[in-house]
Amino acid sequence: MKATTGMTDIKDISGHIKFEQIDADTWSIRLAGSWTQGANIKPVEQVLAQLAATTPFARLTLQAGDLDRWDSRLPTYLLAMLDYCQAKNIQADLSGLPEGIQGLLNLARAVPERAGDRRSAQQTPALAKIGMMVLSGLADIKRLIIFIGETVQAGVSLMRGKARFRTVDLFLCIQETGPGALAIVTLISLLVGLILAFVGAVQLAMFGAQIFIADLVGLGTVREMGALMTAVIMSGRTGAAYAAQLGTMNVNSEIDALKTMGISPMEFLVLPRMLALILMLPLLCIYADFMGILGGAIVTTNAFDVSLTQYFNQLSKAVDLTDFSIGLFKSLVFAVLIATAGCMRGMQCGRSASAVGDAATAAVVNSIVYIVVADSIITLICNRLGI
């Protein structure tokens, strides 16, 4: 039969249902026509309401002599009727139905629903929800502490030269983390330097102090933005990748396989990733610092009346090694935080595809939160110490 396209076609297909009272105790229902998806059929609720409106009866015979075509719609319809009959203690006689339908109906009712199998939609009170959130938060903290402990253990066995991982893996991770990220770090830090210069220049130009753009860009980039921007980029790029890689390995039982081989996954999988990020992030940070300063130079020399030599002279007066070291120190801390968040979420990932996605999301969100909090603390400490 061709696909239904017009209104007329839809009208043609319809299933009919007819009631008849046979004797005082018995009603009969005759089904005819097409009982297929898209057919025009009286809703089952109306039929049941009609049945309920009659005087009580004890037997219902179902017949389907003129049935044309049928699909799942008919058994569903009949099951609803049978449920009604069961509830009202009416004996239903199915022998008038085609054998195929009888078989399906018997199959559907072969294993009765057990009490308690169905999930009931429970309303959790708000207080209980808050309690559960606190509990899951505590469990998270516990897992974090365990993970840190295991990482330290792995670190110790690394120092003793006993850690088992493949050097190739370490170099692959380094390649992926460091050189692989150069392009995006270049772009972002150059633009951030540019933006810093513009924001500062507008204000400084008001009292003719354009030369101090160099100070602003230099200090801002070296102490703060270089480390922060690379860390944010890397948490999205590398932290998420770590979580997804380790999570997928978990789903695929690869981590189990390592454990049963007697190889510690912390040493074999987590250590090279941590090391790679800890080695590469400070290097990327230095690179980002230079790119930021370059971005500032582009704006200052082109848009404002400062020569390149002046810019760099002013810069070398404003920025010293301490500022660089603070930026570097920050990036080192960020590297540890990103690697921890990424690897922990990956290692503790559940065993489904959606759990891997959740792990990657959680890794990025966590590491950005950790980064910003750590940055504030370090900045505060530096301020207090006067460096």
Added chain:
Amino acid sequence: MAYGDFVIQRDLNFTINRGDVFVIMGGSGCGKSTLLKHLIGLQRPARGDIIYDRQNFWRASDAERIRILRRIGVLYQSGALFSSLTLAENIALPLGEFTDFSRTEIADIVSYKLALVGLAGFEDYYPSEISGGMQKRAGLARAMALDPEILFFDEPSAGLDPVSARLLDDLIINLSDALGTTIVVVTHELASIFAIGTNAVFLDPETKTMLATGSPKHLLAESKDSKIIQFLTRGEGNVETTR
């Protein structure tokens, strides 16, 4: 055995003898795979002990546990090959970590193990480049890399066509005969159970305990328990109809 408060199985007590082909069987969801996880050290039992050669597995120190683990090999349901490594690297990994063979010796062993499972020449393929059945066989080659005393199989024939499943069964029997390897198989594949099993334990999800232990053929012939007979005869309940 339990997940949190939810008890999977209790009061399990059975012995696996050296050289056995031991089958852990039971209906879906009865805790076969969970039992396996306990045996291979992935999950600590809620209560009770697992003893390897008079050594208590879960009470031993970490170093000793790793020493025991080195004597076993596991074939996971999905193969669980390391997806970032080629087949050769997968198999070479435990060899490189735990033995002092030279590179060429390891390469020779790898080729030999791959040939044993019918994958000669596939050294440089990545797991994603070969079929599911091949991945499983490669996983077996890796599990056998260190010539383990005990080999564990999690549903070895799941997802294999009947012929490949048969070949895998033959391989298991060969390993057991030729190398004297003790083999523990989790399965509900009746054909395999009777073809390879010399000893077995039957887990029941409703009573949450084991119903019987012994050779599968013996169980079928002598068990009085209707659940075991039903299981071993595909629900027909009649001993004569199957064999």
